[in-house]
Amino acid sequence: MTASVSNGLAATPAPDGQDLVPEEGKVKRIVNKEHHRLVLLEATASVMVEHGISGTTISKIQEASGVSRGMINLHFQSKDNLILAVAKHVEEEYRRCRRQAMEAAGSEPLKTLKAIIQSELSDTVLNLRLTAVWMALRSESNSRPELLRFVDTRDRAFYCSVFRCLRKYNKLHGVDIDCRKLTLAIMSIAEGLLTDYHLHPDAFDRDDALDMCWYAISRMVAAGNDNSGVEED
């Protein structure tokens, strides 16, 4: 009932120069808000996994998250925006996992490459939630292009990591692999396995997949060479 200046915008004439001080004492509140934001993101991802993008509704998200209906628009303005935030959220998770694996990889090119593949097949990356959300977003990326960058096949970091391994291998062994082509081939295999896992989460065998994958990569890398230093580690 009281006259208010809309949503906290405007007003704040800032008579003194004190408002650069970043508001103290509001820590707990902000933490709570951030917490609810995360709860909503996780719940939305869960609903997407279980019901697909077409079955992902505000009501189901409300039920899964336990927070009230209005929260979604309070935090994310709209449902579309929420989906976008989920895309960002899941992609960040994926990036974090892979970065770790890459840092721990060492300098031997094939060892590094294997570490990358292993990371890609580990359950921190290749899991029900991530693949399902990813597939859902990919299927919508034609009609919502802004989603593409979060679920792209053409990941620059991934490409560069693999490419560097192969280039290093070339130098180290004095061979001339077409690094670009093999990098793309390796990335394709990884994508293919992701799709296969999504469609067969129970039947999928990680060890078997890694085995297959490494067999293929070893042969691609070793072809025409003397084959030393390639078989297993």
Added chain:
Amino acid sequence: MTASVSNGLAATPAPDGQDLVPEEGKVKRIVNKEHHRLVLLEATASVMVEHGISGTTISKIQEASGVSRGMINLHFQSKDNLILAVAKHVEEEYRRCRRQAMEAAGSEPLKTLKAIIQSELSDTVLNLRLTAVWMALRSESNSRPELLRFVDTRDRAFYCSVFRCLRKYNKLHGVDIDCRKLTLAIMSIAEGLLTDYHLHPDAFDRDDALDMCWYAISRMVAAGNDNSGVEED
């Protein structure tokens, strides 16, 4: 106004034994019905391509097909059933295309293998409509398992075709490739390319993809061999 026995059910006491004769003269009607069925399937696929599975509604299908609202339930009972029929329809199209390519392949294993890959990358298989519909259905396959068989990664026919090529190659060159592993690798690459095409229909270069693909396959097949008869054709 006239008293009717609902929708043509009941009544038909069938006094004579003549109704085993399979209704003549209804050809044109049936053709029309089948035509409308196809129109609906095509229109639904188009809507799925343009708006994703979550934007695929009866109203949009009606608009795209030009037929009336009630037709969908007349022909397919429900929207879910229509989606299922689209899955079947698209999968049949895909199967037909690939079968042709396989029959025209010849007996030389690597030539056959290349024909299979080429077919997989041709625009009769790898096109906007097919990939978009496929991705949409795959993203829903967790919540609707009955869709899986129409968009599966584990296609027995595909697997067998590639496997046979590799086994033949083994015999022909007296080598011992692990046919299972390489077949899975090749299928993964194909799946990966499909996903990449879906996300980058414009940037995707078929020739480049085939080039990359064949380079990878050649090396996988040739590794540790004398390399003869592998490079290009």
Added chain:
DNA sequence: CTTTAGAATGAACGTATGTTCATTCATTGT
């Protein structure tokens, strides 16, 4: 304590959804 900012709620709203079915229309059979 009281005041206040803003986080959280959920009933209510308008729209869009999938489905139904009485009716219309076109084709076939007599």
Added chain:
DNA sequence: ACAATGAATGAACATACGTTCATTCTAAAG
């Protein structure tokens, strides 16, 4: 010609959808 069959229609319906906003609640500031 007429009657009968069943394909095709689309207004009407109930439900479910995303969004809004007056209100309540809660933690921090005075």
